[in-house]
Amino acid sequence: MTAAVRFPVSTTLLRRLALASIIANVGIVVTGGAVRLTASGLGCPTWPRCTDESYTATAEMGVHGVIEFGNRLLTFAVGIIALAVLLAVLLHRPRRRGLVPLAVAVLLGIPAQAVIGGITVLTNLNPWVVGLHFLASMAVIAVAYALWRRVTDPDGPAVPVVPAPLRALARLTTGVSVVVLVVGTWVTGSGPHAGDHGAARNGLDPETISQVHADAVFLLLGLSVALVFAFRAVGAAGPARAAVVLVAVELGQGVIGFVQYVTNLPALLVGAHMLGSCLVLLAALAVQWSTHERHPVSTGPAISPASEPALLPS
Structure with a gap:
């Protein structure tokens, strides 16, 4: 055994x-x-x-x-x-x-x-x-x-539930979410929270790179809102719900990011922003996943031609 x-x-x-x-x-x-x-x-x-x-x-x-x-x-x-x-x-x-x-x-x-x-x-x-x-x-x-x-x-097998252009838009949105995460690490590397008082910074101007990060966030938010309306237009209720969740998470993350910026990056808000980054990624992946559905594989016996009922004459 x-x-x-x-x-x-x-x-x-x-x-x-x-x-x-x-x-x-x-x-x-x-x-x-x-x-x-x-x-x-x-x-x-x-x-x-x-x-x-x-x-x-x-x-x-x-x-x-x-x-x-x-x-x-x-x-x-x-x-x-x-x-x-x-x-x-x-x-x-x-x-x-x-x-x-x-x-x-x-x-x-x-x-x-x-x-x-x-x-x-x-x-x-x-x-x-x-x-x-x-x-x-x-x-x-x-x-x-x-x-x-x-x-x-x-x-x-994964079966698409939305047209190909919308699946491409979902992939683009996921890609932009990754860009936002990458640029966010550049912002962190230019800021005051180095992890140790003697640690070096990356040399980027904090204000400039923060603006680049904000621009990427606005792009991500715009794409996400577009997904909500596009999914609803084709009657894809599941993907539309996933896109609404993504927009909500992005808005919450944006509020945290804005408040931490104007309050000189308090540690508690920066920590919340890091948690929000994880949630944004997960929400974007949920949207990407929602564009396909998987159905159980049929395990029933196949019907052979000989076993099919004969057609009655008209």
Whole structure:
């Protein structure tokens, strides 16, 4: 008897684990932001050890060491969840198509994030590397979301529910959301929250790059509103709802971004803005996913020509 038979994994459990993976990866982004916003980025001044002599924070390192080391420990928790998802995918029957590569990608993304995080420490919080660390987390969140949706959807072929031009518009909107995230890391790298009082900035003018970021946000908002009306025009209720959610998340994120800008970037609002970035990405992916539907694969017996009822003569 195989392990998969002895220890079956239900679809409900697999779905919950996949959702937990998304939440955990969003959580690591927020806690990573807390490290930077409390100037604890070099609380553990080396990597992979916390100090040259210890893998853990010491009392002499104070609260900054506790915060940085705590964030490193959370990486292990996220990795354990990702491993649990992979094991659940392998034990689930019938095996869902495409889930194994996605689960492996999420799992491998965790140590990759850890390595990039280590490079940020070894480069004294170089702002470009810090930005890359954030974007790597966004990539893992995107893959984790795809995994969750594949578990949630029936295991059938993806069928478009909106015309090709609207699917292209949805892809463009998702692409612009990624641009907004990338430019947002440039804004962060030019601002005051360096993660440590001695860390360098990227040299970009904060006011200029903030305006570029705002322009990209306005473009994203315009495309998202256009999606709402376009989906409604073709009677695509599901995609229209997803686009409305995206617009709502963008508006909330925009309000946070504007308030933090005019109030000189208070740490609490910057942290909320980082959480909002994750939600914008997830909402954009939801719109992209809504442009297709999957239907269960028919498992009924095929009717052979010989078994078909004969046509009555007219």
